[in-house]
Amino acid sequence: MKKVKEKKIEEMSIDPAVQEILQLASEKGYETVWDRLNSQSPHCKFGLNGLCCKNCIMGPCRITPKTTTGVCGAEADTIVARNIVRGIAAGVAAHSDHGRAVAILLKEVACQENKDYTIFDTEKLKAVATKLGVDTDRDIHEIAKDVAEIALKDFGKQDDKPLKFLASYAPKKRLERWLDLEKKLYSETDKKTGVIPRNIDREVADSMHRTTMGVDHDPLSLLIQGVRASLADGWGGSLIATELQDILFGTPRIRTIMANLGVISPDHINIVIHGHEPILSEKVVEIANTPDMQKLAQEYGAKGINVVGMCCTGNEILMRQGVPVAGNELHQELAILTGAVEAIVVDVQCIYPALGKLAKCFHTKFISTSDRAKFPGSLHIQFEEEHANEVAKKIVKTAIEAFPKRDKRKVHIPSFKSEAVVGFSNEQLLKILGGSLKPLVDAILAGDIKGIAGIVGCNNPKVKHDYYHVTLTKELIKRDILVIGTGCWAIAAAKAGLMRIETQELAGERLRKVCKALNIPPVIHMGSCVDCSRMLTLAGAIADYLEADISDLPLVGSAPEWTTEKAVSIGTYFVASGVPVHLWPAPPISGSPKVVSLLTQEIKNLLGGYFFVEEDPIKTVDIMEAIIQEKRKAL
Ligand code: XCC
Ligand code: SF4
Known part of the structure; x- marks a missing residue:
C-alpha cells in the first residue's frame, strides 16, 4: 500500500494546547490516534463507500463494477442501506442504554432501595410528570416511581402504540406528520411498519433482525426502520436520559467554567472523568470534594483533589456542577501525556482502548468501571449504583495513592484554558x-x-x-x-x-x-x-x-x-x-x-x-x- 504522508502538527489541530502536547509526543516517541490513523491510511474503499457486507459467512462480499451482487444476490443499494441502519441501531442502543440506567436508578431511588442518590430536582420531576400525565399531587417518591415506570415501559412494552415519551414531548404537527407518513408508506392493514417507534429496544432489535442475511432488502424500507430507530433515540432514550438526569442531579443552570488541558493542576491530584454517564461522574465529583478525601490528598503531599471532565460526561458535570473540562474526544490521550494525571476514570463510549498501553508509560491509573466496558491494561473497579459512595471512595483513593509515583520530570501541562458560560x-x-x-x-x-x-x-x-x-x-x-x-x-x-x-x-x-x-x-x-x-x-x-x-x-x-x-x-x-x-x-x-x-x-x-x-x-x-x-x- 501507498504510504501516506505524515501531517504537520499545525494540520492536525487548531488547538494550541493540543499542538504543544503533540510536539512533545513526537519528540518522546509516544503514539497517538493521529499516528494510528496514518498507519490505517489509505482506508479500504469498500468500507468507505459502504459496499462491504459481512452479515453472513457466504461472504464477506464486496461490490465492484464487475461483481454487482453479493453471494446471496444483495445489490449495492441493499448492502449500503443495511450497513447504515446497523450503524444507527448501534448509536440508538448506546444512547438508550444510558437512558435505561438512569430510569432504573430513578425507580430504585423512588422506592428507597438506593440511598446513595436522591431526587434532587423536585420541580423538574413535577414538570416531567405533568407532561407525561402523571398526578403530581402526591409524595415525590410516588411521582418519581410513576415517571420511572413510564420510562421503563418505553423500553419494554409490546404494543404498537408510540413511545409515551415521544407522544408526550413531540410537537403536535410533527406527530401528525409521522402518523400520516405511516399510512402513506404502508397500507392501513400493515400497521406494524412505519416511522413511529413502539419500544426503544424493539427498534434496535428490529433493525438488527431486518439487516441480517435474507430479511429486508428494500433500501427505502430499511432506511425507514433506521429513521424509526433514530426517533426512539432522540424522542426516547436520549430524552429519558436528559430528563431523568435533571431530576436526579439537577437541571443545569448558567455558570462559568474553564476548558482545555490547562485545567489540569500541577499541585493537585488530578482525576480525569471520561465517558458518558453522570451516575458515575457526579459521584466521583461529590466524593472527591468531601473533607475526608481532600485531607487524605494533603497527607499524600498534594494541595487537594482536582476533578476534571472529558467528552460528554465532562459536559454533564460542567453543566450541573461547574467542573472544568480538560478537552474533547481527541484530548483523551493528551491528558495522560501531561504526566500529571493520577487517574483517568471511564465508563462507556468514545474511550480509546489505546489508553491502557499509554497509561502504563506513566503513573496514571486507567480505571474502568462498567461491566460492559473493559479494556486491556485497565484497572477495573466495578461501579455499583447501590454502593456508589463506597465505590467512588475506592476510585478516589486509588488516584490519591498514585500521586507519590508522579514523575516530576515527565510533567508538561500546557497553560491554555479558556472561560466559557x-x-x-x-x-x-x-x-x-x-x-x-x-x-x-x-x-x-x-x-x-x-x-x-x-x-x-x-x-x-x-x-x-x-x-x-x-x-x-x-x-x-x-x-x-x-x-x-x-x-x-x-x-x-x-x-x-x-x-x-x-x-x-x-x-x-x-x-x-x-x-x-x-x-x-x-x-x-x-x-x-x-x-x-x-x-x-x-x-x-x-x-x-x-x-x-x-x-x-x-x-x-x-x-x-x-x-x-x-x-x-x-x-x-x-x-x-x-x-x-x-x-x-x-x-x-x-x-x-x-x-x-x-x-x-x-x-x-x-x-x-x-x-x-x-x-x-x-x-x-x-x-x-x-x-x-x-x-x-x-x-
Ligand atoms: Fe463521543 Fe459524546 Fe462524539 Fe464526543 S461528541 S466523540 S459521541 S463524546 Ni457526542
Ligand atoms: Fe454476502 Fe449476502 Fe452474506 Fe452479505 S448477506 S455477506 S451480501 S451473501
Missing part, C-alpha cells in the same frame, strides 16, 4: 427570556436572529481537530445565526473562547443586539450528546408556539467532525424531526446512488429534513444560510 437548559433559556418563548420567536420573526444552527458531534483525526467546529460557529454567528449545540462541539467552542460573553462582538450586528439584551453569548452550550434532546424539545416548543411544524422553522443542524455511530443516530433523528443536517466527513453511503438520493433528496418530501455533505466550512454556511432564508420566506 455554560448551563443552558431549556428551563434556563426560558428564565432568561422572562418565562415565555415570545421574545425568542419575535427575534426570529423580525430577523434579528436569522435562524438557529445546532452543531453536534465528535472530533475525528481525519479532520483538522476543532477547525470545522470553530470555523462553522464563527461564520454562522457573523451572519446573525444563533449557534446552539452539544457534545464535543461544545467543548471545542468552549476551548476556543466562543462561549464567553465577549463573543457577542464576533456576532452580526442584529444577533449581537439580542445577545446583549439577554446577556448571553451567541454560542450556547446545551450539554452532552444525549442532551441533543434539549435541542429537539426546544425546536418542538417553538413549533408548537407558532402552530407550525419543526420543518417550517429556520433551523439547520451539523455534525462537522463526526466519528461515532451515535452521531449517525443523532443526525437521522434531526432529519426525521424536520431539520436539514450537514455532515462531514461523508457517511459511508456513496456506493449506492439510490441511498444517497433517498437520504439527501427524497427524504425531504417524506419528513422535511434531509442530509447534505460539504467539506468546506464556509460553503457549508452558505448552504445553511440559503436553507434558512428559504424557510424564513415561508414562515
